[in-house]
Amino acid sequence: MQLLGDWLKEMVLPADWDLFQGQQNRLPTPQTSYLIMQVTSRRPLATNNHNYTAERVTISQPVELTIQLTARGPDALTVLGGISTLWRDRQTVAWFQQKRNDIAPSDTGPLTQQDFTNAEQQYExxxxxxxxxxLMTSITRSTETATALGLASITEATTANFLRPSAP
Structure with missing residues (x-):
C-alpha cells in the first residue's frame, strides 16, 4: 500500500488532495478533497512454487490484490479517470518495476459514481x-529433512503371518 500511495502522490494526485489508507476510525472527513485506498480482496493466481536450497525452502505465489480507491470532492471523477488512464501506462509499469520488481499494475475495474452524504447531511x-x-508473495522457511535414521524407528515386517495356509 505504501508504494501505491507513493505513486499516487508523486504521479497523479493534485497537490491539494489528501490521501488516506482506509480504516474505520470514526474521525470526521477532511474539508478538502481526498482519496481513500483500501485493500478489498486478495486472489491467488497460481499454485505455489517451491525453491529449495540446502538449508531453506522459499514458497512463492503470485496474487492479485484489488485496492479500491474512493475519491471525494468536486473533481472525484476526473481524478479517478486520470488514475484509470495511467494505471497500465508503460511509465507506470516502469515506475513500479524500478521500485520493486515483484509488483506490477494489472488493470482496473469500472469507474463508478455514488451519492455520498456526509455527517452534516450535505451531498459530496x-x-x-x-x-x-x-504481487509475488514469498515465505522462506528452514528445510525439513532427515539427516539420520536410527534402527529403533524402523519396524520390520515379516511375511510369516501373511503366508500361513488357511484352514479348510
Missing amino acids: SSATLPLHLI
Missing part, C-alpha cells in the same frame, strides 16, 4: 475505482 461528489495489482 464521490466515485470509486478498483485497481488490480499483481
Whole structure:
C-alpha cells in the first residue's frame, strides 16, 4: 500500500488532495478533497512454487490484490479517470518495476459514481475505482529433512503371518 500511495502522490494526485489508507476510525472527513485506498480482496493466481536450497525452502505465489480507491470532492471523477488512464501506462509499469520488481499494475475495474452524504447531511461528489495489482508473495522457511535414521524407528515386517495356509 505504501508504494501505491507513493505513486499516487508523486504521479497523479493534485497537490491539494489528501490521501488516506482506509480504516474505520470514526474521525470526521477532511474539508478538502481526498482519496481513500483500501485493500478489498486478495486472489491467488497460481499454485505455489517451491525453491529449495540446502538449508531453506522459499514458497512463492503470485496474487492479485484489488485496492479500491474512493475519491471525494468536486473533481472525484476526473481524478479517478486520470488514475484509470495511467494505471497500465508503460511509465507506470516502469515506475513500479524500478521500485520493486515483484509488483506490477494489472488493470482496473469500472469507474463508478455514488451519492455520498456526509455527517452534516450535505451531498459530496464521490466515485470509486478498483485497481488490480499483481504481487509475488514469498515465505522462506528452514528445510525439513532427515539427516539420520536410527534402527529403533524402523519396524520390520515379516511375511510369516501373511503366508500361513488357511484352514479348510
